[in-house]
Amino acid sequence: MQVNHSMRLSQKPLQPWVILTACGEGESAHCTCMAGVADKCAHVAALLYKIDTAVRLRGNVTPTDVEVYWVMPSNITKVQGVPSHTIDFTTSSAQKKALDRSVCGDTSTAPKIRTRSGGTCLPQKTLADLKPLTEL
Numbered sequence: 001m002q003v004n005h006s007m008r009l010s011q012k013p014l015q016p017w018v019i020l021t022a023c024g025e026g027e028s029a030h031c032t033c034m035a036g037v038a039d040k041c042a043h044v045a046a047l048l049y050k051i052d053t054a055v056r057l058r059g060n061v062t063p064t065d066v067e068v069y070w071v072m073p074s075n076i077t078k079v080q081g082v083p084s085h086t087i088d089f090t091t092s093s094a095q096k097k098a099l100d101r102s103v104c105g106d107t108s109t110a111p112k113i114r115t116r117s118g119g120t121c122l123p124q125k126t127l128a129d130l131k132p133l134t135e136l
Contacts, residue, residue, distance in 0.1 A: 016043040018051070 016031035026048070035041035072079075090098075 014043055016041070016047045018044060018047055
């Protein structure tokens with residue numbers, strides 16, 4: 001079994017190989033990389049790992065071999081896909097704060113500036129708010 005790995009697209013692909021006995025013992029191994037001259041490189045190790053995994057999984061079904069198998073909630077019959085820009089990713093706590101502000105009569109439409117994570121928001125200053133500073 002050979003696996004082609006390449007360091008760069010312009011270089012010739014590496015060719016690690018191994019010879020195993022019928023019971024899985026290693027007889028010989030080699031790779032065309034610089035470290036492969038000593039017959040001990042990560043490419044040979046990766047090839048042996050791949051072979052070991054393939055033998056262990058032989059005949060088994062893995063989660064990626066079958067279509068989605070999780071259970072849908074009973075109240076949902078079909079999930080419709082939507083464009084991501086239409087999804088509201090606002091957290092439930094932020095939605096509650098916005099609802100509380102609207103219920104309490106906070107009608108300020110000025111955008112809020114977050115002062116620190118988890119902190120309170122301050123209304124953004126406008127040019128009219130800065131006018132007293134410019135009049136000397």
